[in-house]
Amino acid sequence: MKYKEAKEELIQAWGNLGYSWGLNKTMAQIHALLMISTKPLSTEDIMEELNISRGNANMNIRALLDWQIVFRISVPGERKEYFKSEKDIWALARQVAQERRKRELEPILKVLRSVNEVQTDGTDETKEFKKMVKELKNFAEKSDNLLDAFGKSEENWFWSTVLRMFK
Amino acid sequence: MKYKEAKEELIQAWGNLGYSWGLNKTMAQIHALLMISTKPLSTEDIMEELNISRGNANMNIRALLDWQIVFRISVPGERKEYFKSEKDIWALARQVAQERRKRELEPILKVLRSVNEVQTDGTDETKEFKKMVKELKNFAEKSDNLLDAFGKSEENWFWSTVLRMFK
DNA sequence: ATAAACTTTCAGTAACTATTGAAAGTTTAG
């Protein structure tokens, strides 16, 4: 297999995976491109490699910066901005975990805590409801803790802690 | 807070979380509804509770059946089909993990294994590419193993195994 | 067989999300 094909296939595949990680396709593709690049790339480079418009490139680069998985680089003596990505996969996974925890898990935890306050009127329906909410809350809290630990962890420390936390 | 409000809020919230788990919104809402219901519900019940069309209800129920997180129930002497959901959150999480592993992780692993075969022509570009692919592959394989173990595990066994596996 | 009760399909449409590209804005060099 030739390098160029391989590169394209990887970018494609990473795009799809990134999508299922909660990034969008282009975001993930830009990330993949930066990840396998030996040097930082400019907006123009990215536009050209992925055949996307300036606006699209700019928007998604900003989103990646926002997620803190891509960083701005200034090359001395050059006006243009360059970007490079986090290349440590572990760090990347941690960052994504943190973001998703904030964006997805925290909101539902808030709801679970609040609906937990529902008045029990003694009917089966509210009893069952309370029971399910309790279990969901328990599960969501465990997941939250896990993701939090993961987000803050060193690779080795993390795995050695998982056990202790969930007992 | 009244039961009805609480119920609606929970269904809403679960819909959103389900979405970020890779289900779609309606799918997750139907699931939430079944999860807090004391008895199995028919397609009509679901249509009415969620204000959705017959086609939509049918389609998403089938998807849930396909994911094996909702089951068909026949009530003796009744023609209508009823549905109930997996109420054990752990079982649910396992099931979702399995599905996503199949649908998302396996495809990229296949790509990573295949692009790994790229010819190294000695340039920095291909060297970096190979290096990144190797790391991605390693990470993806670890995740795959983890999800697989998770999917097959009992809750307690799982956590006690995590450590051993990732060493 | 046939009619009622129910389930599934699918073409059309609505709702949502991503993308473009040109215009506006910003920064820097001279």
Added chain:
DNA sequence: CTAAACTTTCAATAGTTACTGAAAGTTTAT
């Protein structure tokens, strides 16, 4: 200050995904 080099915004549009509801299909009881 002005012009060039660059970045950001945003209204228009393309593309995608979800939903509807009526029609077709299936099953069961008689």
